[in-house]
C-alpha cells in the first residue's frame with residue numbers, strides 16, 4: 001500500500017498558505033518584527049503564535065518518547081480528525097468504517113464532509129469483528145476508526161485484532177487514544193515505524209486535565225504529518241493554549257498523580273456501584289469512566305438529574321440498551337453519586 005495513493009488529488013496539488021511566521025523562523029532575540037501587521041505594543045498576546053507549536057511539541061516528544069517530526073497539533077482532537085477526513089476522503093465518493101457503539105464525532109465529521117459511513121457493530125464483549133470489518137471494506141474505504149480504550153464502553157481492544165486490522169485494511173487506520181493515559185495497554189505510537197498507514201490521536205482533554213484549552217495530538221509518519229500540515233489553518237493552536245499546555249506539561253508529575261488517584265477512585269466506584277440493586281452489569285473499564293447496565297436508563301438518568309447529578313445516558317447506542325456512563329469524579333463527588341444512587345433504589 002502506498003499512502004500517496006490515498007491522498008485526495010486536490011490536497012496533493014495544494015500549495016499551502018505561507019504565513020509570516022512560516023517565512024521567518026530564525027532567531028527571535030533582538031529582532032524587530034515588522035512582518036505580520038501585528039499591533040506592536042506588548043500585552044502578552046499581541047503577536048501571532050508559533051504555527052508549528054515547537055515548544056509544546058518538544059515537551060510532548062520527551063514525555064511520549066517520539067520525534068517532533070511525527071507530531072501534529074490541533075484545536076482539540078476534533079480538529080485533527082477533521083484534517084484527516086479532508087486529507088484522505090473525497091466527498092460523495094469515499095467511505096469510512098466505524099465500530100459502534102463508539103465516539104460520535106467520527107460519524108458527525110463524515111456527514112459534514114459528505115462521506116458515506118459503514119458500520120460494523122462491536123461483538124457482545126465490545127471487541128471488533130475483524131473478519132466482518134475487512135469484508136465490508138472496499139476500494140473507497142479510506143479510513144477505519146478504532147477507539148481504544150473505547151468510548152462509551154471503556155474497554156481496550158485486543159492487540160492482535162488491532163494489529164491485523166492495521167496490516168490488512170487497505171486505507172488509513174486511525175486509533176483514537178483519548179483515554180490511553182488511563183490504560184494498562186501500550187500506546188500504538190511505539191509501533192508507528194512498522195505501519196505507514198497508522199495514525200494515532202490523543203488529547204490533553206482527559207488525563208491531562210485541559211479540556212478547556214482544546215489541544216489535540218496526532219502522531220503519524222512524517223509523510224502523513226506533512227500532508228496534514230499542508231491543510232491545517234496556519235495558526236490553529238492559539239497562544240494562550242500553547243502557554244497553558246507548556247506550563248502543565250512541565251509538571252507532568254502532577255498529571256501522573258492525578259491519573260493514579262482517578263484509577264484508585266474508579267476501583268472504589270466499581271465496588272460501590274456493584275452494591276446498587278438496579279445496576280445489573282458493570283463493564284470492565286480501561287478509562288476514567290464506567291459503563292453500567294441498569295433496569296431503566298432513562299428513568300435513572302432523570303432521577304439523578306433531579307438530585308443534581310449529570311451522567312450520560314447511552315441507551316440509544318447500539319449494544320448499550322439501558323446503559324449509563326459515569327465519569328469518575330473526585331472522592332467527594334463519587335460519594336455524593338453513590339449516596340444518591342442508594343436513595344433512589
Ligand SMILES: *Cc1c(COP(=O)(O)O)cnc(C)c1O
Nearest residue numbers: 076077078103151178203205216
Ligand atoms: C473526549 C474524547 C476525545 C477528545 O476530543 P478533544 O476534541 O480533544 O477534546 C476524542 N476522542 C474520544 C473517543 C473522546 O472520548
